[in-house]
Amino acid sequence: MQAPPAVDEKQAANIAQQYYDVVAQVKSLAGERDKNFLLKTDQNHLWVLKIISQSEQLAEIDVQVQVLKHLQKQACKVKTPVAVASKTGHDWERYQQGEQAWNVRAYTFLEGIPVNQVAMTYELQRAFGVTAANISTALQTFEHPILERVILWDVMRLNHLEAWAQEVSGRDVLDVFILSFFKHFNVVVLPKLQQLPQYAIHGDLSQSNLVVSADNECAIDGVLDFGDMVKAPRVVELGIAASYALDTHLDMQISLQHIVAGFESVSALDEVEKDLLMDVIVARLVQRIVITTWRAQRFPENAEYILRGTAHAKAVLAALLQHEFVASRYASESTS
Incomplete structure (x- = not known):
């Protein structure tokens, strides 16, 4: 680095x-x-x-x-x-x-208001789903040799972060869960993802990479920064977007319904994709916590910028794990 x-x-x-x-x-x-x-x-x-x-x-x-x-x-x-x-x-x-x-x-320069400067609403969360579908659809025919490279932010390569996670891990409940999640992802999730069609995806539909217009803060108007593009199933694009759209001030289940509905207003998801979505969301939250914590320790002069979204990722992951529909999914892994 x-x-x-x-x-x-x-x-x-x-x-x-x-x-x-x-x-x-x-x-x-x-x-x-x-x-x-x-x-x-x-x-x-x-x-x-x-x-x-x-x-x-x-x-x-x-x-x-x-x-x-x-x-x-x-x-x-x-x-x-x-x-x-x-x-x-x-x-x-x-x-x-x-x-x-x-x-x-x-x-x-793409004019507009960054999403991280406006209030999150269910309507805006739906727009995250719409945007993920529109971008993934537009990128399906894009090809470039570099998309096969290895990058840290590739959800499909989450296992590359396990050593970093162990290095920065503490002893609280969230840290324990993160370390246990790698096994679940590698054994259960990744084989299913690898069976799905792989396309170019934006790979980082975060609040800082999306803008809305001053006339309508609930409709995403533009997308920035294609530096983390990789090849992956389209549910990875949706899961990444959802990890940034979720907000602890809104009901998690209702939020997910709006995000999925937004995506499906453009393109329907199949049952395998729907089943994998939560795992992809959690995988991205784990990435956001582990990568930024590790980087901030090595570049303290830029730590404020590097860690700008880490607290949000931790809060969303903790909130998700408090819901039975999420916690039950990982119960066996977290206790093994």
Whole structure:
């Protein structure tokens, strides 16, 4: 793991002028691995300039450009950013600063209100399901070799986190459950998921990656950040979205009904997918807790950003386990 590139707003403005031939007002944006900047160009366009972590492969950069082009051709029912080519027509450029060098790319800024800044409602939860269905449908025909890579946020590879979980685990009830869940997932859940059709999925339909318009805070208007795309069954897309949509202030069972209803208003789920949904939700909550806790210990200077959703994940998982319809599903594993 590497810290984000050490590039400031002045340097970002120079990069925008050098590679995109624009004079821009620059504002730094939050980021975990990359350094991101909001550009307001001299033509009043809003772009995002991304200074990419040195750990990112060229194929990872390419897939994030190609998927935006694919979704534009598909006329996806939710808005997504549009890739911006450099002044020489390239999808990305190489920026040199002394002995350091980073790849940079740009794309249009998706205006709207991030979902994490509005109140969660049953109607908005339904919109999470609708969005998961629309995005997974639009991505079914997208192909790229990099989608077969191994990444930590791939639910299908949850077992890769078991050692990290043991390292950061405490002794409370939630920690004990998390450690026990790996066995259930590996033995019961993963074989069933592997039998389902695998497609490209967004892989991170989180509250910070979704926006609503000021006119309707209960309808998701756009989707950001395709950096965690993998191949997986579409129920994984839905389960990931649901893990972020669930809220401890709302009834969990009713919430799940709304999320599933939203998805099925676009595309029906079969009984196997419905049965696996809770396991995928829990798997994503486990990822969110384990990965962020482990990373924050190693990058304390960025811990606030890394841990921004961890408390929510813990609260939702704890609330789910208090419901009999969830707790009974894992009773044998947690006591074995």
